[in-house]
Amino acid sequence: MSSLHLYNSFSRQKEEFKPITPGHVGLYVCGPTVSGESHLGHARPYITFDIVNRYLQHLGYKVRYVRNITDAGHFEEEGREAEDKVAKKAILELLEPMELVHKYTELFHWGMRKFNNLSPSIEPTATGHIIEQINMIEDIIAKGYAYVVDGSVYFDVKKYAAGYPYLKLSGRVLEDLLETTRELEGQNEKRDKADFALWKKAPEEHIMRWKSPWGEGFPGWHIECSAMSSKYLGKQFDIHGGGMDLQFPHHESEIAQSTIAHGCAPVNYWMHNNMITIDGRKMGKSYNNVIKLTELFSGEHPILEQAYHPMVIRFYILQTHYRSTLDFSNEALQASEKALKRIWEAYEVLKKLTSPESETATDKDLDKKVQDFCNACADDMNDDFNTAKVLANLFELAPIINGIKGGQIKPDALSATTFALLQTTFKTYLEDILGLQPLQQNNDSKLDDVLQLVIEMRKEARLRKDYTASDKIRDMLAASGILLKDEKGGEMSYTIE
RNA sequence: GGUAUCGUGGCCGAGUGGUUAGGCUCAGCUCUGCAAAAGCUGCUACAGCGGUUCGAAUCCGCUCGAUACCUCCA
Structure with missing residues (x-):
């Protein structure tokens, strides 16, 4: 190390x-x-x-x-x-x-x-x-x-x-x-x-x-x-x-x-x-091109196409090495927003996956690959805090996590030890070291209860192939910013925008 | 003018002398009642010109371009 x-x-x-x-x-x-x-x-x-x-x-x-x-x-x-x-x-x-x-x-x-x-x-x-x-x-x-x-x-x-x-x-x-x-x-x-x-x-x-x-x-x-x-x-x-x-x-x-x-x-x-630039120029008082944090979070600024969540800004900053200039653009921030959502969802999936029991990986190459990317994170941080590289490593691991969940990768492909390493790596780097958080945190258990009820109703509608009803539920929730996803095996999950 | 830094594929951005960065976008496929998500596949770049080297985007030189500091500024 x-x-x-x-x-x-x-x-x-x-x-x-x-x-x-x-x-x-x-x-x-x-x-x-x-x-x-x-x-x-x-x-x-x-x-x-x-x-x-x-x-x-x-x-x-x-x-x-x-x-x-x-x-x-x-x-x-x-x-x-x-x-x-x-x-x-x-x-x-x-x-x-x-x-x-x-x-x-x-x-x-x-x-x-x-x-x-x-x-x-x-x-x-x-x-x-x-x-x-x-x-x-x-x-x-x-x-x-x-x-x-x-x-x-x-x-x-x-x-x-x-x-x-x-x-x-x-x-x-x-x-x-x-x-x-x-x-x-x-x-x-x-x-x-x-x-x-x-x-x-x-x-x-x-x-x-x-x-x-x-x-x-x-x-x-x-x-x-x-x-x-x-x-x-x-x-x-x-x-x-x-x-x-x-x-x-x-x-x-x-x-x-x-x-x-x-x-x-x-x-x-x-x-x-290094500095943050906008249209290639340093953002600074002298240039009269600053975007205040309050404006950034609310989207109330002529050049902002939308509001940006503080975590999106954090992610966007961490995706670039700190000694490089970082150019502001709506496009870049929107890309960061999608990327953060993706990596965080993979993390959520990882937390819920059940660990393989065997200490023997059935896919040695994949097992090695996971170990390598996990171990690389420490080396990359040690190399002058290369957060961009750490994130890239985590993104390499995301398809593996999603693949296990989606069934493209067998549950026992990884050894129990490697799986545990994967979980601790995400927790340690994403949360503890990079300090990232999910874009939306639902701590409202009552809302969750209600949504579980709605999900139950939609499941029933789908079982009797009443797609008009099931689509209506999904569309109406979507209009309120609640997105339903049909998982494998008839399960459903939701995310709140 | 002086002093630095930098110039990577459609966009954003890592990077080591010889191996796929990664993200976003786009196209196709798989899964799926549909959608979304997810998975798979494809798109192979390194400002220009020389040089060093078996081999350079990565080292050296020059040219061009950009930015920063020299004044309050993260």
Whole structure:
């Protein structure tokens, strides 16, 4: 059996995963900025790292998964008007900043639950860690890698780059950054264009502000993640995740700050998920092409042909490797919906099949094939979380399951052991690791009772060859979104759309 | 402009130097009162041009194209 290997953005190659503390994993993922509604693009990292979290746990690790909530207004470090997004929108909507933040945090959590993402171990907020951030900035100043100018604090990138591998993560060249011709306010108070803010002086109109040794202000972009990750995971931790677009400058800055403050590089493995595109373009605020989660689930958006169930989105994301771009289209999502239904029905069938009794498979080749596909799942997950391949394996097994049920494959074709392996593989990978769920869950036993009655009546109608009546029952139920299927041997089953 | 990444059959998308990815769609067949589902069969691709190699979609080079980051962004 293989061991877990993951692609480390820092080294640009797949590496074997070895935790710092045996049996434990520290995982930090950049969380949402709760100044607005989450959209489809946000779904990707949180589903991606939910898989990472789930799989590490499956491997037996005790995972501390920290995902922050960015609720402080330091979005516009070098912003033209130094305006705070949260503060600005709060004025427009006549809300308190924290009210707005609360609203979008709740909405975010709602979305995460819909996606069946496990909750992180700790979800720290930036506003709740101002002290830690100030302490860290003071430390960096004391070590001579930051300087104060008129109430703001900047990190001295040139000095840092002279002694440390700055820009290794993002593969950039410092000289190129210095040549940026952009003119930004506040740029002139920095010693160097490449320097970034650790703390910003708050202008008069800035609502979110905190007292600091340098006057009233707010923390810079990158410091929150460094302060909170080190607080909860230590100066050095295992995995840091986030979207590719955060590599520079966000993660690069995190490395620089933490390295100076703690005397060591903070992260062993950097993982970055790729973007979701729409018509070939990144889905993002700047492009004005976002589809919010609420719109996605309700279908209320001009480009959506229908509503899409959260599980369809999850499946669609898992069918692509996390480091590839994923292009949105109605066609792709509709294909995912059908595929998910198919694999889930096979799983339901599998759960109800009775195990063969013999330890001897009558079809050795098939038995071997099943074992191979089942065992391949672990190897594929170990190969940088290849969820697409895992799903492909399960799809290879689906016809075998359906074949056993349909009678095309003899019940004793597989050995009892292989059959058990097949069942645990589906349960483990489909449910536990990929975190998928059925599209519709009927927990209403009374409805079930009624449907069993209707099914009984239809069975009787068919027995007396009263097909007018039996078709009428089926058609009317179908009109209500309840689909009847005539099984072999006169049995019937139903699914609710 | 700089730096990366990528370019796979009707669509979406894995991938290893030599073997069928998989899903969806489409066509035919089987089962079935009909339907649906399911099973079986078919549709054989890897941007272009060179090179390395016994052999490359997979390695190297060039060309073309696309996207991302360089500015808030998952």
